[in-house]
Amino acid sequence: MTEKVKVRIDGEVIAATAGQTILEVARANGKYIPALCYMEGLSAVGACRLCMVQVAGVARLLPACTTPVQEGLAIDTTSSQLQSYRKIALELLLAERNHVCAVCVSSGHCELQTLAQEHGVTYVRYPYNYPRLTVDTTHPRYVLDHNRCILCSRCVRTCAEIEGAHVWDMAGRGIDTRLVSELKRPWGEATSCTSCGKCVQACPTGAMAEKGWAVEEMTKQRTVVSRLTSMREGQ
Amino acid sequence: MKKITIDHVSRIEGHAKITIRLDSAGQVADTQFHVTQVRGFEKFVEGRPYYEMPSITSRICGICPVSHELASSKACDSIMAVRIPVTAAKLRELIHCAQFVQSHALSFFHLSAPDLLLGMDFDPATRNIAGLLEEHPDALRDGIGLRKFGQQVIERLARERVHPSWVVPGGVNSPLDPHARELTLTELPAAMAIVKRTLALWKGTVDHFPNEIESFSNFPTMYCGLVGPDGSLRLYDGNLRFVGSDGSMVADQVAPNDYATYIGEATLPDSYLKAPYFKPTGFPDGIYRVGPLARLNVADRCGTPGADAELEEYRQRFGRIVQSGFHYHYARLIEALYALERMQELLDDPSIVGTMVRAHAGVNDLEGVGVIEAPRGTLIHHYKVDANGAMTWANLVVATGHNNLAIGRGILQVAKRFVDGNKIKEGALNRVSALVRAYDPCLSCSTHALGTVPLALELRGADGQLLDEVRTE
Numbered sequence: 001m002t003e004k005v006k007v008r009i010d011g012e013v014i015a016a017t018a019g020q021t022i023l024e025v026a027r028a029n030g031k032y033i034p035a036l037c038y039m040e041g042l043s044a045v046g047a048c049r050l051c052m053v054q055v056a057g058v059a060r061l062l063p064a065c066t067t068p069v070q071e072g073l074a075i076d077t078t079s080s081q082l083q084s085y086r087k088i089a090l091e092l093l094l095a096e097r098n099h100v101c102a103v104c105v106s107s108g109h110c111e112l113q114t115l116a117q118e119h120g121v122t123y124v125r126y127p128y129n130y131p132r133l134t135v136d137t138t139h140p141r142y143v144l145d146h147n148r149c150i151l152c153s154r155c156v157r158t159c160a161e162i163e164g165a166h167v168w169d170m171a172g173r174g175i176d177t178r179l180v181s182e183l184k185r186p187w188g189e190a191t192s193c194t195s196c197g198k199c200v201q202a203c204p205t206g207a208m209a210e211k212g213w214a215v216e217e218m219t220k221q222r223t224v225v226s227r228l229t230s231m232r233e234g235q
Numbered sequence: 236m237k238k239i240t241i242d243h244v245s246r247i248e249g250h251a252k253i254t255i256r257l258d259s260a261g262q263v264a265d266t267q268f269h270v271t272q273v274r275g276f277e278k279f280v281e282g283r284p285y286y287e288m289p290s291i292t293s294r295i296c297g298i299c300p301v302s303h304e305l306a307s308s309k310a311c312d313s314i315m316a317v318r319i320p321v322t323a324a325k326l327r328e329l330i331h332c333a334q335f336v337q338s339h340a341l342s343f344f345h346l347s348a349p350d351l352l353l354g355m356d357f358d359p360a361t362r363n364i365a366g367l368l369e370e371h372p373d374a375l376r377d378g379i380g381l382r383k384f385g386q387q388v389i390e391r392l393a394r395e396r397v398h399p400s401w402v403v404p405g406g407v408n409s410p411l412d413p414h415a416r417e418l419t420l421t422e423l424p425a426a427m428a429i430v431k432r433t434l435a436l437w438k439g440t441v442d443h444f445p446n447e448i449e450s451f452s453n454f455p456t457m458y459c460g461l462v463g464p465d466g467s468l469r470l471y472d473g474n475l476r477f478v479g480s481d482g483s484m485v486a487d488q489v490a491p492n493d494y495a496t497y498i499g500e501a502t503l504p505d506s507y508l509k510a511p512y513f514k515p516t517g518f519p520d521g522i523y524r525v526g527p528l529a530r531l532n533v534a535d536r537c538g539t540p541g542a543d544a545e546l547e548e549y550r551q552r553f554g555r556i557v558q559s560g561f562h563y564h565y566a567r568l569i570e571a572l573y574a575l576e577r578m579q580e581l582l583d584d585p586s587i588v589g590t591m592v593r594a595h596a597g598v599n600d601l602e603g604v605g606v607i608e609a610p611r612g613t614l615i616h617h618y619k620v621d622a623n624g625a626m627t628w629a630n631l632v633v634a635t636g637h638n639n640l641a642i643g644r645g646i647l648q649v650a651k652r653f654v655d656g657n658k659i660k661e662g663a664l665n666r667v668s669a670l671v672r673a674y675d676p677c678l679s680c681s682t683h684a685l686g687t688v689p690l691a692l693e694l695r696g697a698d699g700q701l702l703d704e705v706r707t708e
Contacts, residue, residue, distance in 0.1 A: 102398065103290045135282050137623035140597075143284055188623070211624065212595060214403040215290035 005071040010078055016069045023051050023064035026077060033077050034086060034115050036093075036204050037152035038065040039222075041229030042161055048152055049089045050115065053077045061085065087119045095126040096175070097133065098147040099205075105218035106206030112150060113205075129175070136181075138188025141211055142200050149179055149207035155199035158225055167193045179207075198224060237261065237656055238695005240704040244668045251676070252693070253646055253667055259697040261656035266647040268639070268671070270508035277629045285314055285598070285620045286404045292616065292631070293398050298341060301334040301389060302609035304402040305471065306616040309605025311404030313492075314620055316599035322589030323406030328471040329581045330392045330402065331607065335470060335574035336426065337385025338610035339527075339567045342675040343433070344378020347564060350669045351440065355447070356662035374436065377429045381571070384426040388578070391415040406593035413588050420582050423575060427541075430572045434545060437568055444561060450652035451670045452560030452645030455480030457513055457523035458532040459637065461608045464488070466535035468542075468573060470608045476533050477513060477523060482556045485513070491606035494615055498632060503639070510639040511632055522644070525612025525637040526674065527566035532556050537569070539576035545569045560645050563673045598624045609634050611675050635676040645670050659694060659703050 003018040009031055016025040021044060026033050036048040046063035053064045056074035064077070076082070093099075093112060101107045133146035153170065156179070160166040167190050171180040182190035200208040201224045209218045237257035244251045251270050258264040280291055289307040293300035305327055312319055319327075343351075349362045352371050367375040386396045392411065393399030401407050441448075457480065461473035466487075475489035477497065486497055499514040499521070513521030523529070532555075537543045546569055553562060581587055598620060605616045612634030619628040635642075649670045653663040694703040 102294060103287060105287065135284065135625060137284055137621075137625040211284065212286055212404075212597065214286055214400060214408065216400040217403070217408065 005069055007069050007071075007073040007075060009075045018069065018071075020069055021065055022053055022062070022067050022069055022073075022075055025069050026064060026075075031077060033064050034118070035065055036111055036115065036150060037154060039154050039157075039202060039225055041226035042154065042157040042202075045153055045157070048093075048150070050086050052082060052085060052089075054079055054082060083119070087121060090116050090119055090121050091124045091126055093150050094121070094124050095128050097129065097131060097149065100147075103215055104148060104206040105209045105213050105215055106148075106220075107216045109216075109219045110206060111204035136187045137211075138186035139193070139195070139211075140188065141195055142187070142197060143209050143211050144179070144181075144187055145207050145209070146178060147207075148205045150205060151177055151179065152204060153179075154202040154204065154225075155179065155208060158198050158202040162225055162228055163194060163196055163198055165192050165194055165196075168199060198228075201225070237697055237700055237702045238693045239654070239656070239659065239664070239702055240693015240695070241664055241668060242693065242704060244671050251671065253671070254693040254695065255650050255654055255656075255667070256695050257656035257697060257702070261696070263647070263650045263654050263656070264697075266643070266650050266667075267505055268643045268646050270506045270639075277631060280626050280629050283626050285311055285603075285618060285624050285626055288616075288618065288626065288629075289402055289404065290398070290400055295631075295633075297397055299334055299338050299609055299611070300398045301330055301393075301402065302607060302614055303616070304399075305331055306605040306607045306609070306614045308402050308404050309472075309491075309607065310603040310616040310618045311605070312594075313603030313605060314598060314600050314618065314624075315404060315594070315596035317405055317594040317596045319406040319594050320589070320591045322410065322586055323592040323594075324472070325581050325584065325587050326392065326407050326411055326592060327402060329411075329578060329587070330389055330407075331471045332574040332578045332581070333385045333388035333392070335385070335610050336571055336578075337382045337389070338675075339571040339574070340378055340382035340385060342610070342672075343564060343567055343571075344375065344382070346675070347669070347672050348374060348378065350665065350672065351437075351444075351564065355666050355669060356660075359661055359665065362665070374433070377433060381426055381429045381433075384422060387422075388419050391419065403593065405595055408593060410590045410592050411588050416582055416588060419578070423579055423582075427572070427575050427579075430568060430575060431541075434568050434572065437565060438548075441562075441565060446652065447649075447666065447669070448559045448561045450649050451673055452524075452641055452648060453558050454644065454648065455558055456641055457485055457516075457521070458529035458556070459513075459523050459525050459613055460530040460533035461606065461613065462488075462534055463538070467538040468530055468534035468536070468570075470574070470577075472607070475606065475613070478533050478556070480556060480558065482532075486515075491604045491615070494604065494606065494617070494632070498615075498637075500632065500636070506639070508639050509636050510643075511637050512640065519640055522640040523637065524560075524641045525634055526563060526610075527570050528557060528560065528563045529612065530608060531566045531569060537573045539573050539580070541576055542569055542573035545572060560641070560670060560673050563675065567675070598622060611635055612637055635674070638674050638676065642671060642674055642676065645674075654694070656694060656696065656702065 033051045035051040044065040046066040051064040052061040054076040136144040156168040159168050167181050181187045201221045239255040241253040254267045256265045289304040292303040292307045390396045393401030459477050461469045462476045463469045476487050477485040501510045501518045512518040602619050615632040617630040653666045
């Protein structure tokens with residue numbers, strides 16, 4: 001029998017099941033914590049640092065997506081310090097690569113853009129990195145634009161955990177980290193790719209898109225991954 | 236040698252500087268037109284998927300983004316090797332006409348009317364929109380109203396007034412809302428009345444500028460523009476025609492794909508604006524002009540009744556081939572009337588509300604050319620892609636570029652006529668700037684390849700000493 005625990009989120013006492021993460025409990029109870037790398041139905045990696053929360057008695061901030069609840073935890077998800085840190089995280093994401101919303105196929109349908117708007121990012125206080133990045137157009141149906149990639153790894157996990165093909169991985173370290181297909185083969189030459197397109201649907205930005213859609217036209221079916229997972233769990 | 240600098244030229248789109256060199260007697264010896272900004276679009280688009288090009292290139296300019304979107308989309312249609320649906324072609328022409336109306340209204344009223352209605356020598360402190368509001372409130376109201384109409388039609392069609400993303404490779408991305416059609420049809424008569432009023436006003440005013448007519452680029456050049464199969468004026472689609480200064484046919488029905496056979500591009504040492512020339516004649520003798528003046532010289536007729544009647548009167552007054560750059564203003568008004576009449580025709584056509592508005596395709600050709608008549612003149616987008624659709628090369632030949640040689644030579648003519656190095660008058664220097672404004676140059680558009688337009692004017696003496704300098708902020 002699963003152990004029941006009680007936690008306090010933003011002052012409200014909430015019943016949860018041991019093993020659930022703070023993010024799962026919060027969202028299940030209508031409490032909004034922003035996140036980019038988290039996607040329901042995939043394993044959690046704590047990469048984007050947007051879901052950071054404050055736990056009473058813990059000196060450092062903890063990522064809600066990977067921190068399991070424990071009996072008696074008191075969690076703050078909305079403090080001004082958190083808001084400030086989330087804004088910094090978003091600005092750093094925007095400064096790292098070349099996110100030019102005006103000419104992006106996903107403008108208007110982008111999770112990074114939406115979060116930046118929600119958090120009042122009207123400018124970026126850090127100098128832009130302006131890296132020279134490539135666009136992989138080799139796949140006949142899809143395109144990967146590294147300029148718009150935030151390294152959330154949702155595509156990596158979708159391909160490995162849902163499709164079972166594991167085409168995608170991360171190569172390099174730190175600021176030189178790049179998403180790679182099949183050990184750095186061009187996407188169009190990746191023989192393990194089934195062209196299912198779920199990575200594209202899972203991508204929060206315009207980094208992965210279907211070919212042929214003009215600016216603002218690339219809408220994504222965000223729920224496809226979580227729907228597949230829940231259907232399989234139901235079997 | 237003495238030198239005057241106008242830095243920068245005001246009431247134009249972008250950044251430019253003019254240098255006037257004087258001889259030892261203080262008379263104008265030479266002039267130079269410098270465009271001082273680098274944009275770099277042709278280079279930085281390399282590697283991008285071709286279907287992003289309409290939106291990327293529309294960022295070249297905030298005044299006529301629609302023109303770039305259209306030329307770019309046509310180049311992309313060509314790469315996809317598709318014929319876009321009939322309704323899509325009509326909708327593209329419709330938004331293009333709306334763009335013409337708003338851009339021509341901006342050029343005539345907002346940018347040039349201070350010179351034209353207040354006078355070239357009017358106090359520079361109020362030789363602007365504020366002065367117009369004081370002296371000619373009705374004309375200003377008309378100008379604002381006309382531009383608003385054009386912008387609203389663009390918004391109705393494309394959801395946004397500036398940089399919409401509605402024109403896409405293969406067509407447009409949504410059909411025309413029948414309510415938007417009705418609304419636009421009800422507003423068209425008022426817009427047409429504004430243009431007719433303004434034409435009447437200008438026809439009564441143009442004779443007050445004999446010296447400007449005589450000296451604003453009043454010299455023979457060739458002219459270039461798009462025409463239909465019957466030789467009539469075309470803005471969205473057609474073939475290129477070049478006519479000589481005497482009206483002789485130099486080249487006719489040149490397919491857009493063959494533009495490079497006729498148009499060469501020279502690079503000038505002191506400007507970021509390239510100088511296209513008529514290739515068979517060579518550089519720099521192959522000087523030709525584009526834009527409203529050129530289009531009306533090139534076309535046999537407009538093709539709509541009101542504009543054709545105005546064109547006939549215009550030709551009766553100034554001749555079949557009109558050489559003076561000052562008449563760009565008049566030609567612009569006739570074109571605004573044509574654009575409104577075309578909008579009426581397009582909106583009256585029941586197929587305009589058709590719902591098949593987009594063709595989908597991948598890369599079927601590795602090269603594509605798109606040519607349209609932008610408000611300022613012929614606009615050419617030429618792309619090459621790889622088999623995956625990534626851009627490998629781009630060439631943009633922009634309207635203001637075609638006119639570069641003529642603007643340069645026109646500045647010398649107007650400076651020689653009005654500027655006296657021994658007693659420099661603001662009004663004289665303003666005429667130099669006004670010549671540039673007559674061409675309605677879009678310098679941010681035209682410096683896509685290498686790199687400036689508020690205008691600066693330098694007056695330098697025979698020893699190179701800087702005598703005077705005018706900079707507009």
